[in-house]
Amino acid sequence: MSKIRSDYETSRRAAFRRYVSGEEDLKSIDYMPMFEKQIAEEKKEDERATEHYLVPPLKDPMEDAKLHAELLGMKWFRRLYVVMSVALCLCIIGAMVYNVAFMPAFGGTDAPTNNEVSERYLEKGQEETGVVNMVTGLILQYRGFDTFGETHVLFIATIAVMILLRMGKKEIPEEVDGEESEGDVILRTIARFLVPMILLFGLYVLVNGHLSPGGGFSGGAVIGAGLILYSAAFGFTSTARFFNEKIYDILKVGSLGLYSLLIIYYLFTGANGIDSVVPLGKVGAIISSGLILPINVLVGIEVACTMYAFYALFRKGGL
């Protein structure tokens, strides 16, 4: 972590950070509801009345002016933010509506979705992507860019939930008052037997995604469920021995970054990587079909992390 500068506390960045974390700030008075404003004013008056009996503290005359300027800047920033976000949304909506006009009629027989595309996927799919399970080939190769966006949606959803749940809290509670229950004896006994099986099955679904139904999303969900069962049975402290926040950050950001690199490669080769340099291998073998296997694994890690993170965030307020 970089060193905090001495003037950090007074900077606008710190003010924005305080605003985001929901701390009481001078700037928030402007946005108070009426009655709260009244209360605040009354309190201020009381303070002013008592001030006569106290020695007024020495004040830098420049302080007020600085604060005022900063406040003005924050206000302008907020207004600009609202206007720009509305404008951006309108632009996107306009572009979409404009493009709808060029689409073929819904359910029309000459629409490309109804004739050529699916046939072509089924006829040429195995030859071009080297997968047996065509669904995986479809979502990870022909429409790789969509899946890329979906994985980002998961990432952003976790971040948004994290921001919302941590808003207004100064620190993440280390433990839930230290009285985290041991878990039921029956649950623990069964979990000791079930968790390895569930994780193994999740791994099987993940790695076998190009051969049988499954793949990154479902396999990751199974692994995430196994992690949730483990932490429900044995508590968060024993889960944190192998899956704490640090490992979570590394896994989540690392897998998404690697996936992004692969997608950038797809974009440069064109055609979503159908003619990539990675050999397709023998159809039906575990290590085959080029980049689909690593992408499946990366998506699976992402999904598993997201599932476990949601559980931990809602149950404990942090990982």
Place this chain on the structure above:
Amino acid sequence: MSDWIIFWCAAILIVSGIAVAAIAAFGLFRFRFALNRMHAAAMCDTLGIMLILLGLIAVSGFSFDSLKLALIILLLWCASPVSSHLLAYLEVTTSTKLEEYCEIEKDERGKDVKKV
């Protein structure tokens, strides 16, 4: 001949499994209290599914699919009773109307008496 035996075995198993599931669904709507409902639903989770899957195993004979079905029975028999147990535990610890529904007998000191 053996085909017919397998067929009838599988048919009886599957039909009885469906019957058990139907009884469970009926009980789920018939009972009023959560624990009674869970008692009815647990039957479908274990017995009904076991009967249906055994019927399917009989149909598919000795194969890899049968092994997978047997593993599903094992998994469900491990997971489903434990989850019902946890749900019942939650209901017992949090329900405010437990005594009203369950008629727990109390001795003179106010402690629960276990019925034999």
